[in-house]
Amino acid sequence: MSAAQAVEILLVEDSPDDAELTLRALRLRLANGVVHARDGEEALRFLLEGDSPPPRLVLLDLKMPKIGGLEVLQRLRADPRTRTVPVVILTSSKEEPDVAAGYALGANSYIVKPVEFENFQEAVARIGLYWVLLNHAPR
Amino acid sequence: MATHPKPRPFGAAYAAAGLGLAAVAYLAARQPPLPRAGRALATAAAAAALLFPVLDLRRRRRGAEELAASGATLAEVLENVRAAVFIKDAGGRLLVVNREYEKIFGRARAGLLGRTNADFMSPEAARALMEHDAEVLRRGEPVELEERVETADGPRTFLALKFPVRGPAGTAFLGGVATDISALKDREARLAELNQELAAARTLLQTVLDAVPASVYLIGLDGTLLFLNQECARTLGGTPESVRGRPIGDFFSARDAAAVLATNRAIHEGGRRVEVEEPVVSADGPRVYLSCKTPISLRPADPPTLCGVSTDITARKESERKLADANRELEAFTYSVSHDLRAPLRAIDGFARLLVQEHAAGLDEEGRRMLARVSANVERMGALIDDLLAFSRLGRQELRESAVDMGALARRAAADAAAGEPDRRVRLRVGAMPAARGDAAMLSVVWTNLFSNAYKYTRPRAEAVIEAGGDEGPDALSYWIRDDGVGFDPRFAGKLFAVFQRLHGADEFEGTGVGLALVRRVVERHGGSVEAEGAPGRGAEFRFRLPRRRP
Known part of the structure; x- marks a missing residue:
């Protein structure tokens, strides 16, 4: 993980397979600036303890060892530095309680990972384009 | 309840006897031709009456005329009194009787005097009376007793005061005053009967209540257990007798008792029957009771009480x-x-x-x-x-019940299925169907799966026919959908609705084998049933029934 250049997207994902597929899909359209945190703990360390400016987007998986996605989200929203960072939950869970909890804690969007790769690729690429290129968030 | 007359004070017996004697003296004087013994008795009776201390005649030392006048007045009373007054000789022959005596036996005085009871009663009845007479004479003092007497109106019960009278020559006579207490006795008997009925009703009530496998009790707002059945006593660790009248604080912890009392007060204020769950530690250990409590007042003056029925629902919980x-x-x-x-x-x-x-x-x-x-x-x-x-x-979702336009759900499901296969030629007819009550989202799953199946399995037809409709029965609503598709072997109809069970290969018709299982689960969760009919190559018909539900 390197903060040498401006980070546009922080991908928080424990599954190496999903991470690689997501990173590939993102890099298809967006050049660089994607950082991968392998679990919630690593994500929090990067977001709250480093001195780099917050990313333009956090792509957050829910079910992760140690610190889960919902807890990461809660901690981000509780911290003034990351209170307004756009967070998109990208998860396998279609369960209604997860969706409700995600929005209640201040997620900006909730996307269920499509199983078919082509759909998945398309979804991830669109998320990246929308939040990094189209969306205007407070800095 | 006491039904026996209390023994009367002895003084009163003497007074009555004195009164009787005075009357006897007067009556004796007025009897039609009296035997000699009778006249002697009259004199004796008058003397005895004079001497009787209760009447206090001696102290007044009145003249003979005065005495006669006073006796005449008293005799008049006795002649008219509603009690039989009589004097017999030692042989039981009547020497004196009053008007009531005549009336009781339906005989004129002439037909009574000089005769014994045996002359106008059955031998047994007469013997019983005469035995009483002999006993009184033997004891030499007044005796009060109940006697069965055969009167002109049939057998009656009398309360008789019998007393010995001794003539100046030492001859023994027997005086008596007898009052008909049959009505009183009847009332006593009826009362005893009623008491018995009451006791039987109480026993019945208690037996029924004791057979109830729940605690039944009456409890005052202060927590006093006024009435309880066996089960209630058992859960409190006692017997109905040992528990009755005691406060629940004697059986529950202070906290449990306070909670129960607070609940009871709230229910009393509400004035309506309420069902509450009450967790308490009873003789059976920590339990949860479902208590149905009703505020009642048996009589307006009684303090307010609650009638409770508490069922142990610990196992259910x-x-x-x-x-x-x-x-x-x-x-x-x-x-x-x-x-x-x-x-x-x-x-x-x-x-x-x-x-x-x-x-x-x-x-x-x-x-x-x-x-x-x-x-x-x-x-x-x-x-x-x-x-x-x-x-x-x-399976886990709660049913969110509302009125559901089944026709609209069916038409939408049909349109979705048609949109999925735009190149197909299908003659689709969705007829009128009754509205249902249920979970609209779930029922929409039913129609979606049924129409998607109908479209899928009619695919080999150049032009398919798919029809749906519904009927309204008295107890249930029924809905159906049929197609002229490939159908199925009826031997496997039972497998159609099981999860992952398929009657066609995936290369023939795609699918996971869950659709009809979903249909059945939704219908059954609505309390209904579903069935399928079909034959290979001749189409299929699915029919499901939903019970009528009230909002």
């Missing part, structure tokens, strides 16, 4: 808790299935496609075909997982 635990586990299982099974699938599909995208040059046609098969299977497994999750979710 325990199974509810276990069920909730099991549901939570199922929820967790569903969650991990949804998450954990999907992730590896995505990886399989993803890397298979990346292989095609990025290493196409290194793959020949066969290699690409195989990778396409991998992707097709991933897609199928994804669908299976989604359906399985939907199926499990349907």
Whole structure:
């Protein structure tokens, strides 16, 4: 993980397979600036303890060892530095309680990972384009 | 209840006897031709009356005329009194009787005097009376006793005061005053009967209440147990006798008792029957009771009370808790299935496609075909997982009941199915159907699956016919859908509705085998039933019934 250049997207994902597929899909359209945190703990360390400016987007998986996605989200929203960072939950869970909890804690969007790769690729690429290129968030 | 007359004070007996004697003296003087013995008795009686201390005549020392006048007045009273007054000689022959005596036996004085009871009664009845007479004479003092007498109106019961009278020559006579107490005796008997009935009713009530496997009790607002059945006493660790009249604080912890009292007061103020769950530590240990309590007032003046029926629902609560635990586990299982099974699938599909995208040059046609098969299977497994999750979710979801326009749901499902196969020629008829009460989202799953099946299995037809409709019965609403598709072998009709059971291969008709299982689950959760009819090549008809529900 390197903060040498401006980070546009922080991908928080424990599954190496999903991470690689997501990173590939993102890099298809967006050049660089994607950082991968392998679990919630690593994500929090990067977001709250480093001195780099917050990313333009956090792509957050829910079910992760140690610190889960919902807890990461809660901690981000509780911290003034990351209170307004756009967070998109990208998860396998279609369960209604997860969706409700995600929005209640201040997620900006909730996307269920499509199983078919082509759909998945398309979804991830669109998320990246929308939040990094189209969306205007407070800095 | 006491039904026996209390013994009268002895003084009163003497007074009555004195009164009787005075009368006897007068009556004797007026009797038609009296035997000599009678006249002697009259004189004796007058003398005895004079001497009788209760009447206090001696102290007044009146003249003979005065005495006669006073006796005449008293005699008049006795002649008219509603009691039989009589004097017999030692042989039981009547020497003196009053008017009531005549009336009682329906005989004129002439037919009574000089005769014994045996002359106008059955031998047994007469003997009983004469035995009493002999006993009085033997004891030499007044005796009060109940006697059965055969009167002109039939057998009656009398309260008789009999007393010995001794003539100046020492001859023994027997005087008596007898009052008909038959009405009183009847009332006593009736009262005894009523008491018996009352006791029987109480016993019945208690027996029924004791047979109830729940605590039944009356409790005052202060917590006093006024009435309780066997089960109630048992749960309190006592007997009905040992518990009655005691406050519940004697049996429950201070906290439990205070909670019960507070609940009772609230129910009393509400004035209506209320059902509450009450966790308390009883003689059986920590229990939960479902208590139905009704404020009652037997009489307006009574302090307010509650009638309670408490059923031990500890076991039910325990199974509810276990069920909730099991549901939570199922929820967790569903969650991990949804998450954990999907992730590896995505990886399989993803890397298979990346292989095609990025290493196409290194793959020949066969290699690409195989990778396409991998992707097709991933897609199928994804669908299976989604359906399985939907199926499990349907079992757990609460029914959100409302009025449901079944016709609209059916038409929408038909339109969706048609939109999925725009090139098909299908003659679709959705007829009128009754509105239902139920969960609209769930019932829409039913129609979606039924129409999607109908479209799927009519695919070989150049022009298919699909019809749906509904009927309204007295107890149930029924809905049907039929098609002229490939149908099915009726021997396997039972398998149609089981999860993952299919009657066609995936190469013939795609599907996961969950659709009809979903249909059945939804219908059954609405308390209904579903059945299928069909024959190979001759189409299929599905019919489901929903019980009528009131909002």
